[in-house]
């Protein structure tokens with residue numbers, strides 16, 4: 001039986017001393033992330049985890065794989081909502097495309113798990129806030145979806161969509177042997193403008209602004225998914241793709257909309273009963 005790893009042992013501390021605020025190496029990493037995020041809303045820290053940390057996180061996800069939730073709804077629009085019948089049939093709100101991946105939800109990771117402890121580790125949150133140039137960052141308070149594992153079995157995909165929360169970090173725990181590629185369109189919409197024509201262009205097959213990103217197990221990816229349309233292509237390999245996703249917000253008290261959380265994760269809590277807090281007026 002392995003002993004429990006401290007959070008600074010879960011990460012590749014020699015390269016990423018994120019809990020040492022006076023370490024110049026930490027500042028260099030922050031500057032690198034800031035540059036990459038400013039360029040296109042995405043940044044990658046290669047081999048962010050220690051080998052032991054990656055194995056611990058992978059084991060936790062693997063142990064819970066049988067509890068993965070697959071939505072019975074296999075067609076979704078990019079807003080992961082019900083669409084709007086008053087808009088034309090070919091409007092992006094009413095274009096429904098296949099989404100077949102599943103999720104291991106946050107409530108299945110108890111407080112003792114490495115994933116849970118890492119998500120609530122203050123030095124991580126502080127580091128992320130500085131990378132984003134913000135005074136403070138908040139835990140996404142959705143008890144079902146704030147820290148989840150995206151499961152992509154062979155043949156499954158997570159088609160084009162926008163995220164609810166402004167900011168997500170993802171950590172690939174196990175890549176697909178083929179396919180399962182993350183692709184994104186940087187800054188396709190803004191908080192002020194849905195840019196429906198541009199969204200429709202991508203749905204119609206325009207790949208001129210699409211950027212694929214090769215991720216390896218143990219990499220940490222920063223992503224501004226509220227404004228950049230993104231997808232994971234079909235897993236054409238013979239193993240499961242497992243991706244740990246941690247979400248944060250600029251505002252406290254954010255949770256997913258009741259309909260979206262029910263559809264994606266198959267359960268809601270009392271937290272989903274109230275009106276949802278958003279930093280913008282986008283359709284989700």
Ligand SMILES: [Fe+2]
Pocket residue numbers: 161162163225230
């Ligand atoms: Fe996403």
